Amino acid sequence: MMGALSDKRPLEQAKLMNSFDHPGLLTNVTLLCILSSILAISTLPCDAMATTLPQENSETSQEPQEPPCCDEAKKPTPKTDDEECCEQKAIQEPKKDENCCEKPTEEEASRATAFIEAPKIADLSVLDQDGQRVQFHTDLIAGKTVLINVFFSTCTTVCPPLTATMRRVQQITKEQHGDAIRIISISVDPANDTPARIKKFGALFGAEPGWSFITGDKPTMDQLLRSLDAATGDITQHTATVLIGNDQTGEWARTYGLSSAEGIAEIASGIEQRAAVFRRLEEAADYFPNNVLVDHDGNSVRFFDDLLRDRLVLMHVLFTRCTGVCPPIIQNLKNTCAILEDRIGPEVVILSLTVDPEFDTVERLKAYHDAAELPDDGWLLLGGEKPDVKQVLTKIGAWTPFKEDHNGWLILGNTRTGDWRKLQAMASPLQIADMAREMLGESEEEATPPTETATRDK
Structure with missing residues (x-):
């Protein structure tokens, strides 16, 4: 059988087969072949090696399979800024759900805002970034609208983005309210955060005047943080919320410090606007007397109240026996009422104060009101005891010992805005109505509720 096969083999194969008759030669040749194969494979590139190595299931897979070293899909991809931020946030707060790292929407941020009872903030002696000793409540909080957050200067997670957000909030609020809104950043690491260090930290973010960075000795700072409900045993776990409020009005809110700067600024702006009205009303209350008068009913x-x-x-003055300027003034103001229409009563009130309180009793004022067909709502004729009437009229510059010498001025005032003006009571009804609209915060072309339009301070 061997001879039959030999007749069919090529010459080279026959020579190889003859080597089986010499075992030593076979061993040497075999070792050389194995070594040569190993060296050749080890020097092949990765792609070539992949095609050289035997494949499993070659009948079903025609494509060469790359080994793990060449799998591009398994190489790490660069992280986006949002992913970096998310990983940093995860250090501060445990992950609560699959979407924990998504940036909150405006609606979500607004839901994260809670208006709270006014905190009892401790009035402690602390240091600002300039090394100046200040009383926390007396010097930084009293009479101001403030935003308060906590930080530490070596923080690399939540503090930098939160401080950058506060910087943008400062820019927005300065454009709207000047220096009325202040920012206070309190260190939770007072042992390391010296005034020089926190000043350098603030400078990194471009903090402007009106932004105080606060530190001090640890017992004092711990007490301060407790009063703000911001104490923490681990500085890396400090709160990322911002406390916003005004101690005059007692209006306070907490909101998420990494929500949009515009949303945070809007909360602060609303609190400041209401605080500004409060301040103007307090100023007006201090200026105007609050004597008791009696109306025509x-x-x-x-x-004042x-x-x-x-x-x-x-406001204007009159007396019921007047036959000179008073009747035409009354008619002029009636024409003004016709222009202002439904504004008279709910938003605009005409006050006609008598300069003859001893004669102008309630009965005479009522008869005068009805005879002139004045509106039942929004127009009051006022008298009372002479000392009270005299004090009120003296304050508005309208008292005279001789009733016939009373002035013909019309005083327009808005205690909410602090806007006070004066013009002749016989000015055109249209001019008076336009001035009233302007003081309400609306124009002749577009009437809007006064709460939606800024009014002018004077």
Whole structure:
């Protein structure tokens, strides 16, 4: 059988087969072949090696399979800024769900805002970034709208983005309110955060005047943080919320410090706007007397609290026996009422104060009101005891010992905005109505509720 096969083999194969008759030669040749194969494979590139190595299931897979070293899909991809931020946030707060690292929407940020009871903030002696000793409540909080957050200067997670957000908030609020809104950043690492260090930290973010960075000795700072409900046993786990409020109005809120700067600024702006109204009303209350007067229906009313507060008033003087300028002034103001229409009453009130309180009793004022067909709502004729009437009229510059010498001025005032003006009571009804609209915060072309339009301070 061997001979039959030999007749069919090529010459080279026959020579190889003859080597089986010499075992030593076979061994040497075999070792050389194995070594040569190993060296050749080890020097092949990765792609070539992949095609050289035997493949499993070659019948079903025609494509060469790359080994793990050449699998591009398994190489790490660069992280985006959001992913980096998310990983840093994860250090600060445990992951709560699959979407924990998504940036909150405006609606979500607004839901994260909670208006709270006014905190009892400790008035402790602390240091600012300039090394100046200040009383925390007296010097930094009292009479101001403030935003308060906590930080530490070596923080590399939540503090940098939160501080950058506060910087943008400062820019927005300065454009809207000047220096009325302040920012206070309190260190939770007072042992390391010296005034020089926190000043350098603030400078990195471009902090402007009106932004205080606070540190101090640890017992004092711990007490301060407890009063703000911001104490923490681990500085890396400090809160990322911002406390916003005004101690005059007692209006306070907490919101998420990494939400949009515009949203945070809007909360602060609303609190400041309401605080500004409060301050103007307090100033007006200090200026105007609050004497008790009597209206034409016999009701006792306090001049400031019941008549001036929170409304636009048009004030003038008269007396019921007047036959000179008083009747035409009354008619002129009636024509003004026709232009202002439904504004009279809810938002605008006309106050007609008598300069003859001893004669102008409640009955005479009522008869005068009805005879002139004045509106039942939004127009009051006022008298009372002479000392009270005299004090009120003296304050508005309208008292005279001789009733016939009374002035013909119309005083327009809005205690909410602090806007006070004066013009002749016989000015055109259209001019008076336009001025009233302007003081309410609307124009003749576009009437809008006064709460939606900024009014002018004077």
